Amino acid sequence: MDRNFAATTLSGNECPLEAFEWEAPVTVVSSLAPSRRGAESGASRAAPMSVRDRYIAARFPAIARCGADLEKVQAVIEGARLSFEERKTDRALELLDLAIEQSPFDEALRLARLEIAFLLRDAALYTAHAEEFRRVHAASDQWLEIARLGRAVAPAAALFGARQGDRAHDHYGPWPHTPNWIQASWDLTQEVLAVDYHRAMAASAPGSDEQAAAARAAA
Amino acid sequence: MSDDALAFHGAPDAHAYMVHERRLQVLGESVFVATPDAVHAEFMELRAQVDADVRAIKARLLGPLPAAGEDRKAAAKWISTQHRRLARVARRMATGFARNAGRHAHVLHLVAMGLHYMGESVKGQVKDSQHHGGLHALMRLALASGRQREALRLEVDGRALDCSPVALYFRALLLARLAGGDLTFAQIEVLDAWLLSLMPQLVDADALSSAGGWRADLDSNSGLRRGAREDAGPCLYLPIEPLEAARLAILKEYHAGRTLPRSGVLARLPIEDHIAVIDLVRRGLRRVTRQPVARARRERIDRAVDLHVGLAEVMAKGFAPAPYPKAGRTVRLVDVSESGFAFEADEAAGAAVAVDDLVALRLAPGAPMTLGKVVRKLAAADSSRVTVGVRRLSSLAQPTDARRALAGSGPAVVSLVYVPGADKSGRNDAYLMSDAGMADRVVFETDAGASVFAFRLNRVRERGRGWVMAGFEVIASRRLPEVEGRCSP
Numbered sequence: 001m002d003r004n005f006a007a008t009t010l011s012g013n014e015c016p017l018e019a020f021e022w023e024a025p026v027t028v029v030s031s032l033a034p035s036r037r038g039a040e041s042g043a044s045r046a047a048p049m050s051v052r053d054r055y056i057a058a059r060f061p062a063i064a065r066c067g068a069d070l071e072k073v074q075a076v077i078e079g080a081r082l083s084f085e086e087r088k089t090d091r092a093l094e095l096l097d098l099a100i101e102q103s104p105f106d107e108a109l110r111l112a113r114l115e116i117a118f119l120l121r122d123a124a125l126y127t128a129h130a131e132e133f134r135r136v137h138a139a140s141d142q143w144l145e146i147a148r149l150g151r152a153v154a155p156a157a158a159l160f161g162a163r164q165g166d167r168a169h170d171h172y173g174p175w176p177h178t179p180n181w182i183q184a185s186w187d188l189t190q191e192v193l194a195v196d197y198h199r200a201m202a203a204s205a206p207g208s209d210e211q212a213a214a215a216r217a218a219a
Numbered sequence: 220m221s222d223d224a225l226a227f228h229g230a231p232d233a234h235a236y237m238v239h240e241r242r243l244q245v246l247g248e249s250v251f252v253a254t255p256d257a258v259h260a261e262f263m264e265l266r267a268q269v270d271a272d273v274r275a276i277k278a279r280l281l282g283p284l285p286a287a288g289e290d291r292k293a294a295a296k297w298i299s300t301q302h303r304r305l306a307r308v309a310r311r312m313a314t315g316f317a318r319n320a321g322r323h324a325h326v327l328h329l330v331a332m333g334l335h336y337m338g339e340s341v342k343g344q345v346k347d348s349q350h351h352g353g354l355h356a357l358m359r360l361a362l363a364s365g366r367q368r369e370a371l372r373l374e375v376d377g378r379a380l381d382c383s384p385v386a387l388y389f390r391a392l393l394l395a396r397l398a399g400g401d402l403t404f405a406q407i408e409v410l411d412a413w414l415l416s417l418m419p420q421l422v423d424a425d426a427l428s429s430a431g432g433w434r435a436d437l438d439s440n441s442g443l444r445r446g447a448r449e450d451a452g453p454c455l456y457l458p459i460e461p462l463e464a465a466r467l468a469i470l471k472e473y474h475a476g477r478t479l480p481r482s483g484v485l486a487r488l489p490i491e492d493h494i495a496v497i498d499l500v501r502r503g504l505r506r507v508t509r510q511p512v513a514r515a516r517r518e519r520i521d522r523a524v525d526l527h528v529g530l531a532e533v534m535a536k537g538f539a540p541a542p543y544p545k546a547g548r549t550v551r552l553v554d555v556s557e558s559g560f561a562f563e564a565d566e567a568a569g570a571a572v573a574v575d576d577l578v579a580l581r582l583a584p585g586a587p588m589t590l591g592k593v594v595r596k597l598a599a600a601d602s603s604r605v606t607v608g609v610r611r612l613s614s615l616a617q618p619t620d621a622r623r624a625l626a627g628s629g630p631a632v633v634s635l636v637y638v639p640g641a642d643k644s645g646r647n648d649a650y651l652m653s654d655a656g657m658a659d660r661v662v663f664e665t666d667a668g669a670s671v672f673a674f675r676l677n678r679v680r681e682r683g684r685g686w687v688m689a690g691f692e693v694i695a696s697r698r699l700p701e702v703e704g705r706c707s708p
Contacts, residue, residue, distance in 0.1 A: 052476035054490040061679045062660065062689065082678045082690065085646075090501060098474055191644065193672065193693035198645030200668035201637055205617055206587070 060095055070099040074183070077112045081182040084116050092116055107137055111181035114146060118178065123154035130159060145179050230297065231272040246308055255316055259325045262312060266332065267374075269301050274376060281405055281484040292570065295404050296598070299343020302336045309333035310353055317360050327364060331371050331384050333357045338391030342398070342407045343598075351392065352440040358388045358455070359437055368422065375415070386421035389457050390414045392435055393421075396443045397503045400595035400608065401574060402495065405488050409496045412480045413469060420461040431508045432458040445507055459507050466500055473497070495575075515556035522552045526562070527579040527588075528571050530653060530686040534634055537579045537588045538618045550607075555582055559591060559610045569605035572596065575683035577651070578609060589614040590638070590651070592683055612681065612688065613638045616651070621663035624673055629661070638688060645693070649680050654687045662694065672696045 053066040063079035064070050076099040083092035096113040103109060110133050117126040130146050137143075150160030242265055246258060276294050313329035337354050361367040361384040373380050393414055398407045414421070426447070427434070433443040437453040448454045472479050478486045478493055527533045527546045536544045548571060550562040560582065564572065572578065576593045595608030616638045623631055633656055640647020656676075664673050673695040681688040 050476070051478055051490070052474065055473050055476075055494070058490050058494055061654070061682070061687065062676055063678070079678060086678075086680070086690070094470070101474060190692055190694060191646075193696055194645030194648070195643065196645075196670070196696060197667055197672045197674070197693045198639060198643060198648055200670060200672075201617070201619075201639060201648075203668055205615060205639075 056098060060091075063095065067098075067102055070095075070102040073099070073103070073106055073108050077108065077181075077183050080112060080116065081184060084119070084182070089116065089120060105136060107140060107142065108181070110136070111142060111146075111179075112183070114149070115178055115181040118149045118153050121153060123157070126150060127154045127157045127159060130157075134159070142179075149178070230276075230294070246312065255325050258312060259329070262308060262329075262332070266305055266336075269305060270374075270376070273298050273301065277408070278484060281408065281488065283487070291404070295343065299340050302339035302343070306333050306336035306340055306353070309336060310357055313357065313360055317363070326360065327366050327369060327384065328371070330357050330361050331373060331382070331387055334384060334387035334391060335373060335375065338387060338394055338411075341391055341395045342404075342411065350440050351395065351435075351442050354388065354391055355435065355437045355439065358384070358435075359453075361385070361388075362437075362453075380415060380418070382415075382418045383422075385423050385455070386418040388435070388455075389421040389423070390418070392433075392443045392457075396433070397499055400597040401499055403492070403574060405485070406492050406495050406499075409479075409485050409488065409493055410500070412485055413465075413496070413500075416479070417462075417465050420465055421457070422461075423455040424458050425456065427456050428458045428460065430458070430460050430463075432456050433507060459504060463504055466504060470497060515558040517554045517556040519554050520552055522583075523549050524552050524562070524580045524582070526550045526564075526568065526572075528576055529684075530577050530636075530651065533577060533579045533588075533590065534618060534636065537590075538616075538636075541585075543581070550580075552580070552582065553606070557611075559594070559608065560589075561606060561608050563604055563606050566603035566605075569596075569598075569603070569607070572605075572607055573684065577612075577683055577686045582614075587614050588616070590616050590636070592681060612651075615639050619665055619667075621650075621665040621674075624662040624664050627661055629656075633663070635665075647690075649688045649690050650676065651686060651688050652676075654682065654685055656687070656689075666699055669699050670696045671699050 056067055056070065057065045060079065063075060064072075070076055076095060080092040080095045083089070083095065093113065093116060096109055096116070100106070100109050100113065110129065114126065114129050114133065117129055127150065130150055133140070133146060134143065147160040150157060154160065242261065246261055246265070276298060280291055280294055309329050309332040313326050313333055316329065317326045334354065334357055337357070358367070367385040367388075368383050371382055371384070373382060390411075394407070394411060398410055402410065424432070431445070433445060434448055434454045434456050435443055436448060437455065439452075443457065447456075469479055473493065478490075480486050525543070525546050526548045527537045528548065532546060536546060548568045550564040550568050552560060552562045554561050562580075572593055574593050574596055577590065578593055579588050579590045581587070582589050590612040591609035592612060593607055594610045595606075597606050599605070616636050619635050619637045620632050621635055623629065623633075633652065635656075636651035638649045638651055640649065660675055660677070662673050662675050664671050666672075672693050674691045674693045676689040676691045678690045679687050680690050
């Protein structure tokens with residue numbers, strides 16, 4: 001074997017050799033629960049933000065351009081709800097997870113995440129997030145609602161207490177009312193407008209009946 | 220190993236590789252005549268030199284100064300060719316030594332080498348690398364020795380990799396399963412870096428767990444399949460739980476502001492490349508646990524069609540009235556279904572198309588323009604033609620313009636493509652536009668019928684290179700005054 005071969009063939013290359021690196025084996029999934037001590041010390045924010053910001057901007061265009069945008073709680077919850085409505089539940093939950101990392105003590109974000117977990121009928125996820133909520137917001141008056149939903153979605157979980165008698169305002173269906181923590185609009189105006197717009201654009205599409213009639217009239 | 224057809228800038232010296240070619244041929248023959256130590260040593264020297272050249276080429280391909288498209292393609296094909304050849308030699312040597320009792324000392328190492336290079340060659344995304352008979356044959360050798368989980372240390376890309384034969388086997392199958400034409404060269408390297416970091420998790424199981432998993436049929440030519448094997452044939456199972464746990468752990472790294480790998484050329488790739496891999500892995504793992512969706516019926520056809528590529532070209536030419544302006548790029552449509560279509564392209568047309576591109580064509584003469592997103596691109600091993608898979612976005616799209624409702628820093632009027640959703644409620648309607656247009660949540664106005672509608676883009680449904688398909692909310696409307704100029708058709 002010609003020992004000079006490598007030098008001969010590589011000397012013409014313009015870039016120095018650079019090892020392709022891989023990391024140590026990933027064996028542990030970090031806990032869902034944040035550490036209050038870590039959050040208070042700004043541990044998550046101390047991470048190199050440029051990669052995180054770029055990730056957030058690329059992952060959630062039109063919702064956030066950087067991590068700081070995730071502090072706009074209303075926009076985040078709206079974005080998560082829209083993703084959830086389009087069945088992109090991973091995207092919705094990831095957005096809320098990131099926003100909670102950004103604002104660990106914002107109650108509204110955690111409540112929205114709980115409601116999505118409830119709507120997914122995911123008992124394990126709901127219970128995990130409820131436990132986390134309990135730790136972070138021990139005195140929250142929303143716990144009664146969380147427990148009420150928890151007893152429906154995860155009846156075996158001791159966290160939510162024993163099943164209680166029906167309340168006067170509970171409905172008679174198999175599932176309780178949801179509290180609308182995902183802030184869905186009660187106003188149907190936009191839905192009506194969307195139908196109007198869809199219909200108007202369909203009528204103006206080439207080949208539509210309306211366009212054909214207009215062409216006949218012009219002729 | 221020289222190949223004139225694969226000449227590219229920075230290619231290793233052709234003469235030196237002719238020497239390699241002869242050595243490879245001799246290696247294949249000398250398994251039965253030379254001492255195993257000599258043959259093994261020769262192979263290791265050869266692979267060290269090939270690896271060094273491949274690393275140099277990859278560093279250039281993934282570096283900040285992108286190579287020309289043709290150059291990049293030729294270099295990637297050259298790499299894939301070398302890896303396929305090394306894999307074949309390693310397999311032949313391992314098989315030969317395994318047959319000869321008393322010469323087992325190098326078998327496991329050669330099996331590992333063969334599995335490693337088969338994994339590397341899968342990354343070339345050529346059609347014949349999706350046939351896995353050789354991979355299964357090597358795994359059967361490891362299983363026969365009972366050492367498939369034995370810890371090994373290989374030098375890969377200049378670093379020591381702790382692995383096992385079964386982990387290398389599953390890594391190759393996962394690369395084929397997850398990245399079969401869906402990823403770019405750089406994205407596949409990111410995926411592979413993740414898989415190499417997951418070697419301890421890539422362990423076989425005797426049976427399928429309740430959470431599900433993949434299986435590899437050792438007596439077949441196919442890749443990973445879902446679910447349990449129904450007949451008594453030999454197979455290995457790959458459980459899904461460790462992979463899902465690893466996926467979540469990797470996602471957490473990005474949330475914390477760290478790429479994986481954390482440094483090197485892959486860490487410096489655009490974040491979108493990493494996100495493409497994250498999404499691909501998530502989809503791949505989801506498919507294991509969900510009920511399979513019935514595939515839309517495909518209709519085989521053979522028709523030459525004009526192909527538009529990219530949002531600018533689609534908007535400039537795609538919606539023009541007959542006689543339709545030509546894009547100057549003819550491809551051959553090979554099948555069509557409700558959800559998409561596939562076409563074959565020659566080298567020039569194929570080079571213009573990449574995964575995630577927006578494309579448009581008329582499925583039949585006079586038919587409306589059908590828009591789609593490229594989701595797969597596979598090269599033929601023995602020719603320069605490529606097969607491209609496209610997911611259909613819409614055949615009812617129409618161009619329109621929108622005005623900014625309030626003066627701002629952006630253009631006063633933007634050109635969009637309205638993409639109606641299947642639902643008459645309008646909730647699935649969207650606009651195709653340049654990705655730069657998503658920067659602000661401004662209110663636009665557009666005319667439709669006898670009304671002006673005000674809307675705001677509020678989420679991205681699809682995206683690709685230079686384009687997004689955005690959902691929107693209509694927030695107001697008013698009757699269009701007769702005297703006011705109209706903006707949209």
